[in-house]
Amino acid sequence: MSIRVFKFGGTSMGSGERIHAVTNIISMEKKHGSLVVVASAMSGVTDLIIQTTESLVGLSVEAGEYQYNQVVIQLRERHFEAINSIQLLTPSKNRSKEERWQVESVISDCLEQLKKLWSAVCYLQEISLQTRDRLLSFGEKLSVPLLSYALNMQGHQSQYLYADDFILTDHGFGEANVLGEETDQSIRRVIEPLCQERVIPVITGFCGKTRTGQTSTFGRGGSDLSATIIGAALNAEMVTLWSDVDGIYSADPRKVPEATVIPNLHYKEAAEMSFYGAKVLHQRTMIPVVEKRIPVYSKNTFNPSASGTMIHDQVQVGSHPVKACTAVQDQAIILIEGNGMAGVPGIAAMIFTALRQKNVSVTMISQSSSEVTITLAVPEPQVEQARHALNTTLQEQLNKGFIEQISVRPHVALIAVVGFGMKENSGVSGRVLGALGRANVNVLAIAQGSSELNISLAVDMEECVQGLRMIHREFELHKLDIGVDARSQIDLILFGYGQIAEKLVQLLDDRATAIKKRFGLTLRVVCVIDRSGYKLHPQGFRLQELITMKAQKSKGVALAQQADGKSAVSAIEALEDILKYRLGYPIVIDLTDSTEALPIFKRTAQLDADLVSANKAPLAVDFTDYEELMALYQSRQRLLKIEATVGAGLPIIETIEMLLATGDEIESIEGCFSGTLGLLMSLLEDGLSLSKAVGNAVSRGYTEPDPALDLSGIDVERKAIILGRKAKLLDQDMELTRKGLVEDQWIGQSREELYGHLSEFNDRIRERFSSAAQQGNKLRFTARVTKNKVVVGLSELASQSALGQLKGTDNIVVIYSKRYHNRPLVVSGPGAGPTVTAMGVLGDLLRIAAERA
Template structure:
């Protein structure tokens, strides 16, 4: 049994829907010969739809009624074009038309209420932003039926039970597993392909929630873990996980195999292929995750497993960058040997709800620096000034300041453990490119070295590090003596 998740570009047009239907049909044929057959499909909204919905809700809050009203026509047309091209059965098209009408009427009511109140709550935004998946799933199920498969659209609010952290809800595992098995397994056992809405869930009380942007990956992993499937497949528009962003590093290549640890590091530090939480349910059940290309389905993609094969272990596997960051520094000679400075620093950061992506401290204890998203920097600095007001007055701390327009580059690979001279090669590469490294950090897992550079240097740094480790070559070629 497998779970197949298709992202927004994979269901972005009529041609893409037809391609997905063919991929699913072939998968159903293969799985039917296995000891435990079955295919569960998870779909994102059509490409661009979620952004459109969010913008409509935000503009409704500002009283812009005409915008969301115009978007209803765009949304209807976008989905009707697919139905018109791929579904010939008149009753199927009529049933879809009713579904679209219901969803768009709900969209109109929600935006109208937001406009009247002049307020967009996280709860209201979750309901609006999940409508794209609730239109895509019935459409994809109908397209699969048109291709000769038995398929049924299922709303994930029936399956994934979450807490009420709107905008980034977490699943309640035992309730979710029970619902998934009760609802999905009977369908799979009789040869029906469930087509489940990605990205969304609901609280115990039935209030719709979302799992965070890009959360359809997470939906697939949650369902896969609940059903204990043999493999979770993430179908996207690239040939698996790449050694670097090919838009920045032209000779980047796809990686055949990664560990859960490696892909989690890459996702956390900006790689766009997977939602950062995707691997968590897979890790718990030790389920392989495969990243594949909808538009090049014969490519093997990237297999993500608990431990990579010994012969596939190299030093560095990939590099990535996360942009739009701010480096916050607390400095002062009076900090030396004073207990509790770090604890108070990060307590203050936590109070304003900021996410810390990297921490570095000088060995002399005269400074601590850490990286937060640019949007959080002002509130973090204000919170730190308040926390250390007394220390600043007495000059125990000399300054608290931020450096904008910086980026974290993460150099990732499980094989980095115990490899002498690896950090030296990283810094040789950036030095030869004339790049100043502002701060560095390495976690205890030794699977990641992170360095901070300014905006102007990030492209050159990525290319230099990619070249010095010859990441354009397959791992086995890089490991051969020269």
């Protein structure tokens, strides 16, 4: 018989409306087999019972009676109001006055028993642990009849049960332990017959009974444990813990706003997280189900369609060994120091025996290898009790000087970094400490067991939140697990998939082995974006997949229309989607000519990715926008590489950066910055008309996607601005002069329209070249950058000059500086074409690899 166990927490049971929502979930899930339900008290009820009970001690009998009677009235009103709501939400045909009377009678009886116990507390003026547990059990005893009633009103057969009738525990009141085999038999005896009759048992969580019949409890949050105890006894298919959150988070969302739900956790990871402050789980929840390998789900009653968190033992390490970081606050550190402890057996035993005798819980232990210091963390409310116990027990060692001092540091928090895969990955501790160091968080003590499941660190309480946020960011816990370890990967996101991208993809494949050998990294394309949308594969596309993708684009099939393609409102939407995944070292590569890419550049840095660009437009924007962009990348500690924007694969920007880094000052830069226009000049000299020369350059892949950007001189202008800003020659006071071969109004026209316009200029251009040749000169499209001045246009130069001798797509950049004043530094070579531009992009990728590896 397939049985599943559902537990609903206090917020899920918080009102009649919420209980009705719970019945809807049960109705949907009951189709899949038998259900057993465990319920908590209505939200706030257990706290109210505790507060009322504690307040009675010290009051007169009359004052106490008045107080608890007011609370009983409050509880009656709340639970009866829930009954009203349940009835109003029930189809009229299912409403039963008799059932309503029965549930009201049960609640009234519970409240009468509660009054009698409170009356006894008033007279005795003490609260034993046994009495406290019995009082606390009434929260659940008041709630389960409500849920059972609601289910019956929905047409189900349901029966409420009190767990302290059949779950057996020891006498550890307040933190009772279940008696295994006896309880399993008792649970099966009570519940299995009901399941066979298709009755839904609704059972009180949180409590059980001793062999002598006294009610006991498992501690706050113990309903989770009740559910897994019952699930294990029944060999349940699964246990689902329903609460008011979508699952178990990578950190407390109140402290780390970007925390996300963890899809899968190992039992051991969940146990560690529950100990270190993850409130969704009771600390002992996993114990009953581990041996039987029953999966436990954490889901949201108010968002039942969310997938939640699955806790099981088939968890893969995934793309990162760290799953979560969590913290427990209000701790204190006790430091025991003394050279006399070294090599002396029994000291540690004395320390822990003393603390055990006083019921002091030790939450962290750290000992130096020299045995000179022992550091303990304990709950801060227990620290003075612990210090007194240690001073008493170790008095002889203190008097003899074996122990020099026992000191206390209060207001401490313990941060736990949890992950089942730590032992398979080196450097995790270093990254944790590095992240805390960058946040100026001082680590007071650290502990890590040989299982390497958890790194625990003690920090000052006021630094805890900042520490959690930095660790969370360091391990990118806000991103989705892609299922494989990505730390040895550089993940590439391509904007644009034209000829340059095609050549780059081939280069990456050709150089893969050499890159792996040199950097220990694999470069893989995980996303390709065009104007229609994008295709993504977080594990990386194979070469053949990319070739097929390009072939389809060449046939006019946009990415969004290809298999597994996705539409996107904007490129930023696509970027945000891919960067939700926990990639290795993500790098965005802009291979477009988009003039609207500046927001993409900014969002890339904000999403903690690096960027390589062959697109000049976002870097030639208004100077203020440019400065803001550079400041953003610096503040986010991201890399922006732009070598391919000028000179394709020539090391022009790298040369300028090196000159400045070594203390040189650049005075001017001039030359021919466009391989495309250089090729046009050569073709025109050879006698081709302007229209045919442009067609030749386009067919060979040398022009911008819009050839008018080259012909107007805008492309050269952008390159000149980029070089001038890199050389610190240009700021907001820049003056610009540009005279192109065509007017700016031709930009954006179709190629057919452009060729038609160009044919009108054929004779005029031919005459200019003929006139220059008669004078022994050549025409070249040049740029010159001096302090805050840029001049771009067609120049007539001596045939034997350096610029006059240029052929084809060659670029030449002439740099004058304080060091290179009389004889300038010259960089020259092919400066256009998909292959050399792709080489420039790859060079920038390898520079990033060298810095990030």
